[in-house]
Amino acid sequence: MSSSKTLIKTLIKNPTRIKSKSQAKQLHAQFIRTQSLSHTSASIVISIYTNLKLLHEALLLFKTLESPPVLAWKSVIRCFTDQSLFSRALASFVEMRASGRCPDHNVFPSVLKSCTMMMDLRFGESVHGFIVRLGMDCDLYTGNALMNMYAKLLGMGSKISVGKVFDEMPQRKSTLGSCCVVTESVDLEAETCIMPLGIDSVRKVFELMPRKDVVSYNTVIAGYAQSGMYEDALRMVREMGTSDLKPDAFTLSSVLPIFSEYVDVIKGKEIHGYVIRKGIDADVYIGSSLVDMYAKSARIEDSERVFSHLYRRDSISWNSLVAGYVQNGRYNEALRLFRQMVAAKVRPGAVAFSSVIPACAHLATLHLGKQLHGYVLRGGFGSNIFIASALVDMYSKCGNINAARKIFDRMNLHDEVSWTAIIMGHALHGHGHEAVSLFEEMKRQGVKPNQVAFVAVLTACSHVGLVDEAWGYFNSMTKVYGLNQELEHYAAVADLLGRAGKLEEAYDFISKMRVEPTGSVWSTLLSSCSVHKNLELAEKVAEKIFTIDSENMGAYVLMCNMYASNGRWKEMAKLRLRMRKKGLHKKPACSWIEMKNKTHGFVSGDRSHPSMDRINEFLKAVMEQMEKEGYVADTSGVLHDVDEEHKRELLFGHSERLAVAFGIINTEPGTTIRVTKNIRICTDCHVAIKFISKITEREIIVRDNSRFHHFNRGSCSCGDYW
DNA sequence: GTAGGGTTAG
Numbered sequence: 248m249s250s251s252k253t254l255i256k257t258l259i260k261n262p263t264r265i266k267s268k269s270q271a272k273q274l275h276a277q278f279i280r281t282q283s284l285s286h287t288s289a290s291i292v293i294s295i296y297t298n299l300k301l302l303h304e305a306l307l308l309f310k311t312l313e314s315p316p317v318l319a320w321k322s323v324i325r326c327f328t329d330q331s332l333f334s335r336a337l338a339s340f341v342e343m344r345a346s347g348r349c350p351d352h353n354v355f356p357s358v359l360k361s362c363t364m365m366m367d368l369r370f371g372e373s374v375h376g377f378i379v380r381l382g383m384d385c386d387l388y389t390g391n392a393l394m395n396m397y398a399k400l401l402g403m404g405s406k407i408s409v410g411k412v413f414d415e416m417p418q419r420k421s422t423l424g425s426c427c428v429v430t431e432s433v434d435l436e437a438e439t440c441i442m443p444l445g446i447d448s449v450r451k452v453f454e455l456m457p458r459k460d461v462v463s464y465n466t467v468i469a470g471y472a473q474s475g476m477y478e479d480a481l482r483m484v485r486e487m488g489t490s491d492l493k494p495d496a497f498t499l500s501s502v503l504p505i506f507s508e509y510v511d512v513i514k515g516k517e518i519h520g521y522v523i524r525k526g527i528d529a530d531v532y533i534g535s536s537l538v539d540m541y542a543k544s545a546r547i548e549d550s551e552r553v554f555s556h557l558y559r560r561d562s563i564s565w566n567s568l569v570a571g572y573v574q575n576g577r578y579n580e581a582l583r584l585f586r587q588m589v590a591a592k593v594r595p596g597a598v599a600f601s602s603v604i605p606a607c608a609h610l611a612t613l614h615l616g617k618q619l620h621g622y623v624l625r626g627g628f629g630s631n632i633f634i635a636s637a638l639v640d641m642y643s644k645c646g647n648i649n650a651a652r653k654i655f656d657r658m659n660l661h662d663e664v665s666w667t668a669i670i671m672g673h674a675l676h677g678h679g680h681e682a683v684s685l686f687e688e689m690k691r692q693g694v695k696p697n698q699v700a701f702v703a704v705l706t707a708c709s710h711v712g713l714v715d716e717a718w719g720y721f722n723s724m725t726k727v728y729g730l731n732q733e734l735e736h737y738a739a740v741a742d743l744l745g746r747a748g749k750l751e752e753a754y755d756f757i758s759k760m761r762v763e764p765t766g767s768v769w770s771t772l773l774s775s776c777s778v779h780k781n782l783e784l785a786e787k788v789a790e791k792i793f794t795i796d797s798e799n800m801g802a803y804v805l806m807c808n809m810y811a812s813n814g815r816w817k818e819m820a821k822l823r824l825r826m827r828k829k830g831l832h833k834k835p836a837c838s839w840i841e842m843k844n845k846t847h848g849f850v851s852g853d854r855s856h857p858s859m860d861r862i863n864e865f866l867k868a869v870m871e872q873m874e875k876e877g878y879v880a881d882t883s884g885v886l887h888d889v890d891e892e893h894k895r896e897l898l899f900g901h902s903e904r905l906a907v908a909f910g911i912i913n914t915e916p917g918t919t920i921r922v923t924k925n926i927r928i929c930t931d932c933h934v935a936i937k938f939i940s941k942i943t944e945r946e947i948i949v950r951d952n953s954r955f956h957h958f959n960r961g962s963c964s965c966g967d968y969w
Numbered sequence: 970g971t972a973g974g975g976t977t978a979g
Contacts (some may be wrong), residue, residue: 356970391970398971465971472972500972535973566974572977601975636976667977702978735979767979 297326398470527765542571574716643672705739745775
């Protein structure tokens with residue numbers, strides 16, 4: 248008996264002396280043998296079991312206790328939390344309270360963590376009230392856990408989910424007001440304490456803490472950073488310095504994303520230097536932040552370098568670079584890295600999917616997009632709103648607006664992003680009226696349109712010529728929604744006016760923009776001038792473009808063609824000379840089509856494709872038929888110093904036509920043909936493909952750089968308005 | 970007890 252007492256004393260002083268399962272079991276057996284398994288000694292054995300993560304053994308012993316002491320309770324609560332059994336941890340806490348035991352300070356970190364993980368703010372608040380009444384809010388660890396809870400739960404839109412267990416809680420009621428939370432305690436005696444919301448709660452807990460350590464600072468800093476309060480976050484980092492606490496890997500991985508957003512690569516590099524000096528540059532968290540920061544500052548090579556030096560890579564480090572590639576328009580590299588990640592046995596999570604899917608959207612590679620969609624469903628991510636929005640966008644950009652709409656309609660929650668994706672989808676497919684009515688429906692459902700949503704609805708108006716509606720939306724931005732019109736909105740309106748033939752109005756509008764117009768805004772007007780054959784205005788616009796961007800190829804080519812079709816050879820020659828002096832070469836037009844999971848590319852006039860003979864044979868046959876039905880080649884917009892016959896041959900060889908022909912001869916009758924082109928579809932091909940769709944009885948979908956054209960039975964979804 | 974990557978436009 249006395250030896251057991253000594254043993255207990257030693258163990259209380261140093262319980263970690265027992266380091267293995269067998270040692271613990273020996274001790275347990277010894278207590279039983281000597282008949283000294285009291286509540287106290289049993290609790291010690293339980294705490295030893297839980298320290299060794301032996302939950303099963305701990306619980307078996309725990310159940311034998313009639314009235315478990317606090318040590319036993321807190322051991323199992325901590326163990327449940329460690330093993331992610333959060334609801335059981337909370338249930339035990341409730342039971343402990345019901346048994347009349349008063350928790351000591353080191354129960355609360357686990358309980359609060361469980362509340363955080365269960366996203367149960369209400370319960371967490373009542374625990375907080377309890378802590379305050381016990382006067383334990385001075386405890387360092389408890390305070391840190393409280394801050395973490397408020398940062399997480401109030402930061403993410405106060406999502407409250409109440410687990411089953413808590414229905415047994417007596418008198419729990421809490422009300423979220425706009426500025427305060429009224430909490431009732433766990434106890435039957437209803438006491439209330441008032442706490443402000445969100446980051447204010449975090450700050451308040453922080454300020455009341457008598458002692459703070461690095462973790463305390465890191466927690467507030469993360470809270471500020473995640474709430475977008477960057478100045479405050481950085482101020483706290485400085486304050487750490489004055490309290491003699493050194494920023495560590497945690498601090499820096501919260502601070503680095505701030506520089507990503509600010510795109511302040513200079514400060515970011517300074518931190519990178521600091522990180523290297525502190526020897527924490529191999530930290531996975533820091534590594535991914537650095538990869539992301541460089542990517543967001545368009546220094547993707549630096550991202551690659553950081554990534555390649557990481558000695559350990561988790562799914563987030565991989566994804567930082569995947570997302571970085573996408574953000575920098577390197578879609579093929581993004582897909583390649585994603586494949587590499589999967590090959591490296593790193594399972595892509597929800598975020599990874601929402602990063603890569605846009606790559607498929609940009610490349611219009613439907614087969615890859617579908618494959619990813621399959622992975623998404625198998626991974627159980629189908630209802631993730633980020634992924635679903637990305638899928639809606641991907642399907643519509645890959646030409647399948649019906650699939651996009653199906654996914655959209657099946658989503659159980661729509662936010663401004665998913666609405667925008669489907670509105671833009673319909674806009675690009677020429678369903679302007681549908682897009683506009685979806686925009687109205689979004690507003691009716693109380694989703695506030697953001698700036699991107701306005702870009703989408705203005706684009707919709709532009710593609711179908713809804714001039715009055717567009718003005719209404721444009722003006723409502725500032726008047727109703729307090730949103731500033733940015734370059735994109737001006738560009739959309741300018742584009743709309745141009746397409747509608749209101750060229751002078753468009754010119755005035757662009758000249759008076761609140762934002763400095765870019766070359767691309769003027770370029771859309773230039774192409775409208777070309778469509779509406781207004782050479783005089785085109786010349787004025789082209790000069791505007793050349794002062795902003797003297798190497799704008801598109802403008803040179805358009806002007807040359809306009810001069811040519813007006814027989815103004817002298818001007819054309821002058822412009823060509825200017826191009827040659829600058830060493831500018833025409834970017835080749837190309838189109839591509841997917842066939843049996845392979846992408847086939849065609850460049851205009853390119854005869855290198857192995858199927859070229861069959862393609863020509865097909866085009867020749869179809870051309871004869873077309874001419875019988877009244878097709879006349881429109882060669883005005885093409886080249887100039889070549890004879891008619893040669894021009895026709897050039898038209899014949901236009902990349903979109905080659906791709907369409909290739910698609911038709913390689914698929915079953917009735918299969919939809921989907922072609923993507925890097926620049927705007929040419930007028931003559933537009934006419935020709937209408938004929939081809941009728942003659943071959945095919946639906947042909949061509950995506951050019953600004954929209955989709957659905958050709959069916961001799962007409963196009965754009966109604967020739969484009 | 971603390972940290973990093975994501976969807977819509979251009």
